[in-house]
Amino acid sequence: MARGLNRVFLIGALATRPDMRYTPAGLAILDLTLAGQDLLLSDNGGEREVSWYHRVRLLGRQAEMWGDLLDQGQLVFVEGRLEYRQWEREGERRSELQIRADFLDPLDDRGKERAEDSRGQPRLRAALNQVFLMGNLTRDPELRYTPQGTAVARLGLAVNERRQGAEERTHFVEVQAWRDLAEWAAELRKGDGLFVIGRLVNDSWTSSSGERRFQTRVEALRLERPTRGPAQAGGSRSREVQTGGVDIDEGLEDFPPEEELPF
Amino acid sequence: MARGLNRVFLIGALATRPDMRYTPAGLAILDLTLAGQDLLLSDNGGEREVSWYHRVRLLGRQAEMWGDLLDQGQLVFVEGRLEYRQWEREGERRSELQIRADFLDPLDDRGKERAEDSRGQPRLRAALNQVFLMGNLTRDPELRYTPQGTAVARLGLAVNERRQGAEERTHFVEVQAWRDLAEWAAELRKGDGLFVIGRLVNDSWTSSSGERRFQTRVEALRLERPTRGPAQAGGSRSREVQTGGVDIDEGLEDFPPEEELPF
Numbered sequence: 001m002a003r004g005l006n007r008v009f010l011i012g013a014l015a016t017r018p019d020m021r022y023t024p025a026g027l028a029i030l031d032l033t034l035a036g037q038d039l040l041l042s043d044n045g046g047e048r049e050v051s052w053y054h055r056v057r058l059l060g061r062q063a064e065m066w067g068d069l070l071d072q073g074q075l076v077f078v079e080g081r082l083e084y085r086q087w088e089r090e091g092e093r094r095s096e097l098q099i100r101a102d103f104l105d106p107l108d109d110r111g112k113e114r115a116e117d118s119r120g121q122p123r124l125r126a127a128l129n130q131v132f133l134m135g136n137l138t139r140d141p142e143l144r145y146t147p148q149g150t151a152v153a154r155l156g157l158a159v160n161e162r163r164q165g166a167e168e169r170t171h172f173v174e175v176q177a178w179r180d181l182a183e184w185a186a187e188l189r190k191g192d193g194l195f196v197i198g199r200l201v202n203d204s205w206t207s208s209s210g211e212r213r214f215q216t217r218v219e220a221l222r223l224e225r226p227t228r229g230p231a232q233a234g235g236s237r238s239r240e241v242q243t244g245g246v247d248i249d250e251g252l253e254d255f256p257p258e259e260e261l262p263f
Numbered sequence: 264m265a266r267g268l269n270r271v272f273l274i275g276a277l278a279t280r281p282d283m284r285y286t287p288a289g290l291a292i293l294d295l296t297l298a299g300q301d302l303l304l305s306d307n308g309g310e311r312e313v314s315w316y317h318r319v320r321l322l323g324r325q326a327e328m329w330g331d332l333l334d335q336g337q338l339v340f341v342e343g344r345l346e347y348r349q350w351e352r353e354g355e356r357r358s359e360l361q362i363r364a365d366f367l368d369p370l371d372d373r374g375k376e377r378a379e380d381s382r383g384q385p386r387l388r389a390a391l392n393q394v395f396l397m398g399n400l401t402r403d404p405e406l407r408y409t410p411q412g413t414a415v416a417r418l419g420l421a422v423n424e425r426r427q428g429a430e431e432r433t434h435f436v437e438v439q440a441w442r443d444l445a446e447w448a449a450e451l452r453k454g455d456g457l458f459v460i461g462r463l464v465n466d467s468w469t470s471s472s473g474e475r476r477f478q479t480r481v482e483a484l485r486l487e488r489p490t491r492g493p494a495q496a497g498g499s500r501s502r503e504v505q506t507g508g509v510d511i512d513e514g515l516e517d518f519p520p521e522e523e524l525p526f
Contacts, residue, residue: 005342005366007270009395011487077458077487079268079395103268105397105458108488111447128460128485132272132342134368164427184374195340195368197391222391224274224340225371 004160005134006081006171008099008200011107012036012128013114014074015053015121020067030063032056032101034076036127037115038199051115051123052202054216055098056080066104073122075112079103082131082159082200084171097173097216099200131218133173133196134226135159143186153182157194157218174217181220188225197222267423268397269344269434271362271463274370275299275391276377277337278316278384283330293326295319295364297339299390300378301462314378314386315465317479318361319343329367336385338375342366345394345422345463347434360436360479362463394481396436396459397489398422406449416445420457420481437480444483451488460485 012034019031034056037049056078058066070076080101087094113125138156145151155175162168175196177185188194198218207213275297282294297319300312319341321329333339343364350357376388401419408414418438425431438459440448451457461481470476 007342077397077489079270103397105456105489107458108490134340134366193368195370226340226368227371 004162004171005132005195006159006161007132008078008080008082009128009130010034010036010054010056010078010080010099010200011124012052012054012076013122013124014070014072014076015117015123017072018067018070020063028060028063028067030058030067032058032070032076032078034078035117035121035123036129037123037125038129039126049115049125050201051117052127052129052200053123054129054200054202055096056101056104057083057098058101058104062101062104070106073114075107075109075124077103077105077107077128081161082133082171082173084173095172097171129199131196131198131200133157133159133175133198133218135173135194135196137188137190137192137194138172140190141185141188143182151179151182151186153177153185155185155188155194155220157196174215175220176217177220177223181223185220185223193226195224195226196220267425267434268395268458269422269424270395271341271343271345272391272393273297273299273317273319273341273343273362273463274387275315275317275339276385276387277333277335277339278380278386280335281330281333283326291323291326291330293321293330295321295333295339295341297341298380298384298386299392300386300388301392302389312378312388313464314380315390315392315463316386317392317463317465319364319367320346320361321364321367325364325367333369336377338370338372338387340366340368340370340391344424345396345434345436347436358435360434392462394459394461394463396420396422396438396461396481398434398436398457398459400451400453400455400457401435403453404448404451406445414442414445414449416440416448418448418451418457420459437478438483439480440483440486444486448483448486456489458487458489459483 013036015033015035021029023029033053035051035053037051040048040050042048078099078101080099082097083100085096114122115125116122135157138158142154143151155177157173157175159171159173160168161171175198196218198220200216201219203215203217205213276299278296278298284292286292296316298316300314303311303313305311341362341364343362345360346363348359377385378388379385398420401421405417406414418440420436420438422434422436423431424434438461459481461483463479464482466478466480468476
């Protein structure tokens, strides 16, 4: 399986006051709802704004530190990763995709424009919403066409996570592609590696049992195919790079780089 | 000092065959030159292509692993960080900004367009060239205007790097902003925190001693100001998050998230 890449960059407004709580085991959890609007070019060259609400989670000391400092409406930059969680409820399998924050910073909001939703919750206009993923397809892509003849493909991506000192995990992400990207993606097969750059979007529908259901998925802006799954190549992502006892940073000082760049 | 954020994402073509060598201490070094062209919108709404050549470095096992697998012309995705290095040559201070790769993958090049430079070296068209930085200004910004009246500002950014098991380092990056971004940036002062999204570009000039000099800097696409330098807030970036003995991943399973999203 391709070693995963899983990076999310968001700038949005806090739609609500952050929600701090503790697990029975005493672990602090801070859940934020970040809200923004992306400015997109439509087919006819016009512009349209698409809104989003994404749940961002901080844990432990990070949660406790920011819990008191953040409030509704504040602008926040988050760098993090998509985190897939699955559980059972009344015999039914449930899952959710949210963002685990690795890096968070409140931002200066002078001159920034906000919109307000029907609940009076703020959304940042001209927000930032970008995802970089590398993983493997969990199924063959499904290609369909809208009544207007626009191609749309749905892909399931398994993103592998290896973090120092933590168990290996896999995050399952739904990806949607449109037009020529959809038709390019339709050539792929279950198990293929795939690199995705996209936006994180919300989707909602009513289930057969009449319940309102939500899904967070990625709308693809760019797709690329890795030729040698890093797993075969031994994976170049491993953090612990053996260097024969030489401290990488030290070993370099005695080795000035050439000046000439190959223009 | 604001704790740093330092992420680079590139997709380009290998302009030359990678250059593998060893330091006297036996550390493998693989230097790649990745070349691409960015498609930019000019003021009058037209499009123009701007080419770039960036040096990417891999070390140790990563260098040895990829050294045999990569060749001139190949398409490669790199995720990494900017690395500033400084040394002395004939009494003159020299410095260089290159990219240290954390993650590298060759990509399928079917249907991809290349351009060729005067040396026959390939550049990927519609490449990927994106940088995310958070740091502090090393000096007050310099604002100037071109003869056509276009504002341009030059900024010096110090990006702090704390990596587990390595010494704290600082990378110095030159940033350039244009038009309203330049005039916004001119309000900032030495020491201010700054978040930058931009492109990595090459600049070259002839020094007073008649020597050809090169510089890699960031052309800003978006600038934001963090309100509370994370240093005051204790920095939310620290990898080692204390959790009172609870393994973060375990502690969560007994805590199913709410369904309702606050739309």
